[in-house]
Amino acid sequence: MFTNYHEAIEWIHSRLAFGVKPGLERMKWLMNRLGNPEQSIKAVHVAGTNGKGSTIAFTRSVLQEAGYSVGTFTSPFILTFNERISVNGAPIEDEEWLSLVNEIKPFVDELDQTELGAATEFEIITACAFAYFAHVHQVDFVLLETGLGGRLDSTNIAVPILTAITSIGHDHMAILGDTLEQIAAEKAGIIKEGIPMITAVHQPEALAVIQNTAKEKNAECISLHDTCSFDEQQPTETGERFTLRTSKRQYPQLETGLIGTHQRQNASLAVLLIEWLEQEGYISVTEEQIYEGIRQAVWAGRFEKVKDHPPVYLDGAHNEEGIDRLIETVQAHFFSKKVHICFSALKDKPYKKMIQKLEAVSSSIHFVSFDFPRAESAEKLYVCSHLDAKSYDDDPRTVLEFIQKKSDDPSAVILVTGSLYFISDIRNRMIG
Template structure:
């Protein structure tokens, strides 16, 4: 079908027109045609509103420190499309992606002729991930991130050894539900009979939904907030520090290289995952492996320092809860500095509420847009803002002009935030 990776990439990007279609019938058809690759994997399944990517990065890093190979399937990408499927933190090659698309592509065309209809972009790349780890590159573990929700997500055909639910918040409410209970029910849909579930969900109404679902499935359940104690927390110049007491061990002065107060929770949840894998004899992971893995974990686009002058960070705060975590990090680190925010969002996000939250800590807000079908216009977001120091420009290049303007002000901190697609576009330019 495809002679080059560029041809294959144009094809898969063209599938975006089919949008999001919750349901597993198309995945079942594809995977049956591929020989059920998802049943051949040692999988960990991760769902949640926020924190999935960082938690996966921590788990993967810990496994690597313990000497295990770990594949990951994550979305969306921040640096390159290839990173959606990675092995030990390294994205797979153009040639490997092309081979996968050439194997799955003909089946996609066959599927379109059935009653199930056209497969979406995410369904196809999910099928590619299952195929890759079952046939092309066997790893000790594969960590799958849900794309949207959980119950009807394309990844929810796997039979994992461990389930992790990071958090519950108001995102994709048109699909997942308007209340925390409804959203939690969709996320808890990844819980399988007898498979343990670890969670950092803190809202009582959402946590109760997960507990009930775990009980119905006779799945062992552990809540980070109920069973563990985190203390001695503070920010470091290039990361975070915390101590954690779990039912199994006591970890003193753990350090992360990921910045943000919320990363202490994500790291703690990864520690529980490592403990469980060891307790159930899926792996042998020492406290030393855990400490080193937490320290070395990296995840692009999560309060990532991108420039020193002016001090510039990019952060994928793409929903209300994400902006709350961003506000906490700003308060902990830069309460005495001038924080200039560059923001862009998708049309289907509650960006008015997000803007209100940012206005509480931003000295100024600059609104812009970017090339993406669902990107909101800068002018509309500008008009929603009540800030007395606001600007807008539809061109994404305006972000770079703002950064140049702030170079002479040593008290300025620039934070580029909003849609993950937006920060990915900005990051690719700034890194060059």
């Protein structure tokens, strides 16, 4: 038994040594030992390459505005480890984590000795989340984010009332496949027999895979882009404004509290999830609560403004599609500014292509590394760039120096982007 929080979390992190092991057998074994907590929560299960966290943030915000208690399970964390498991946006307490780990550790030790093998870090964290929401702090709804893929992700033992797929893009291809169809098939693995699915996927080949899977599972499949339309889209200083038309309602001048052209899609998907929950009698919500919930939503590290002079934004665009959305946002919000970028990435990401795309909107780029096993060196990132105004240093503290040097330029905007782990590092240095 662990006596304090830090021992418990160190033990969880020690399980990183067992890597990523897709599959559900170990999770089923653990859930059985814990009394199958995953069966007693009201879950909305969300998969997708990008947009999962933001969609969950919008959905949670609206549900809270309507008076419901909402648990969320998300990853990775940006501020603190504890935020992976949150209630109404507040991370669970250190003592609660300690109690969860002490509850689950004997079962993990037992599992280690079976032919199923050792549980991974993510499997243990997922098991803790199910146990928490079922046994410790019961909530009206749990918004459950997949960690990797869907079909074989640890969260896929859930028995949800509704599933959602936000987007399909090229990420984790070594595990999920090289084509959009293969990746879509893995994400579509969260679709359950007879459980409705709502998706914002727009590529025809990927959407077809999702629709076919839903048909095989007798699950209604609602496509955002087939059933909704967007008009009067324009950026605001703090987010996006647009008019959304769904099959049920029109929402003129809907405003998001999150910056990014892609947040219109994420907010709209959240509205569809809310409409479905209302239609099926799970919730009662007013139009005013939907507007206010979308406007009040916050999500750290997603085009988040963390400094005013000079303006500094953090955005965890960690794959090609994420970079594409970032560039769209820069062009919409900062077309008259000089954009200076600080970038870092993991070794297994297509960072050469990401850098080439960023150069199209960059006045300068500063490359750094950070303390993480899979972080690429700053020099290797630097040599991929063809921009004249470029620099590098492995020390992430140089990002703060880079920002300070731009403080006298009224036309400067600083964008810190790349790996979410990097974003977390810099955010903690700037805000604490």
